[in-house]
Amino acid sequence: MELFWSLVIGVLFAAAIYNILRRSLTKNLFGFLLLSHAVNLLIFTSGGYKRGAVPFIKGDSIDPSAITDPLPQALILTAIVIGFAVVAFVIALLQVFYASRKTDDVDDFTREEVA
């Protein structure tokens, strides 16, 4: 199970990096969406996969080693919310950028003047 998801994470990272390195800003944005999914899955996987028991513990009724650590899932939830806010802002910014420049190609960025 872990091996399969590790491979999926690897593929997601590869796709994300490929998209981030492209010239179109919109595709960069897709790259970032994939990147955040890859990272979230990475945290999820590093928490370990265990099936069966739920992590509600009453006294000593459940052996803690039998359940999945719920903390990584809480971390992912926070990361998803933050990622959502950032992506929403970037989309808005890209829209303003496109309205003023009529391009989303990074090659059309102006060079910094030296003088």
Next chain:
Amino acid sequence: MNLVVAPFAISLAAAALTLLLTEKSGLQKALSFLMSLLTFVASMALVAFVYQNGTQTLNVGSWPAPYGITLVADPFSAIMVGITGLITLAASLYTFGGMKLEGDFKFFPPLFHFMMAGVFGSFLTGDLFNLFVCFELLLLASFVLMVMGKEKAQLEGGLKYILINLVSSAFFLSALGLLYGKVGALNMAEIALRLQNSPDPQVVMITGTLFLISFSIKAALFPFNFWLPSSYHHCHPLISGIFAGLLTKVGIYALMRIFPLILIHELAYFKGLLLVIAGLTMVTGVLSAATEYNTRRILSFHIISQLGYIALGVAIFTPFSIAATIFYFIHHIITKTNLFFSAGLLHLIFGHDKIKLMGGLYKRSLPISIIFALSAFSLAGMPPLSGFFGKFFILKAAYLDGQWVLMFTGIAVGALTLFSMIKIWNQAFWKALPEGEKEPEIKVGVGPMLSATLLAISIVLIGIFAGPLFDFAIKAGDQIVDPAAYIQAVLGVVL
């Protein structure tokens, strides 16, 4: 100890309150200033308290330490919080006459306070995940501040800044996930304890490198520094001043926290790497500045070269070098902010940043000349200003560690910094105004003058009281290099 959360909580409250007053700009400005004053008082109170009583901790919601959210104010955190408080006050002062709160800028006060909450949170948090959350808080606010005004060049610079920071956050989060998976803790003291007992070289190398990359991007260390000079000089002078003073320093701060936690277990590798990074950061920054003729772009490149000194101090990692680094933080944040504020004064007078088209300011306004000269010479490391002691301690640490090459690099970079500062001085202050340029009116508001003066006085005072300040820095440095006291304060475990 509830005082620990005060600067963070006050900033959040200030952000919420000023957000309600976006339509009443006068009231909003006054309230923002009052809250900044309160933040300043709270952070200074924290410094004084930690100075007298040592490390303070607060377990939020009374959840016990390794499991709940812990806020920790050790001497290093307290020092950083203190300077941030001062910058908050100076920045709020600058808005009176330095910034019209209309259009996009109606939202400057709430965003500014949100960003400060993020900065305070990063300095005070005791666990890595909250460090990430506070980073994101300050980044998100800074994204908006960066593009405020929505000019074309700003949007481009802002996009570069945002995209690189998203990559950096992804690295941070990956490192966090892997570390938690292997070590099973997020509390920094707990991680230190567990890794000390069984340092797994695989975990240390992988997460250490990921953290190093992430924080290097945020701190604009070589080779991840190119985003900084292409974004910082496009936004409002006040905003770029705050960014220049604080944001990159949060990255280095995090690096310093992570060093005794994780990197220390593969010291030879990470120290060598950081030393090279530090040297190249110093040199590339200062050389790139040499060809520039735009005040804030020159200063942006100098942020990078100064970060090289800080990275050098971190890399050597002896109690003395860490103390020197902490002292350098105090000097650098204030000096750099003030240089950007002076550049803001020039911007208010001339309406642009191009020093070739400026001139004759020395004859026209002595106070501005003195303010700029003090900060510029402090940056270059002239005695008796703060920069001299900052550079001296760092270079002495390098000497004591036998890093001869880097010590001489540091001296040479200092000389080149002086060259850059003299270039601005000659062009803007000494030379006559170029033919065909309209004689500008010297009309800067009370606020910008006052805040620049406040910081200039601080620079002189830090130079004069370098001794006692450095003693406190040594206390803070000892705790960074030997985390036993920190662990004891947070977890109550005696090593």
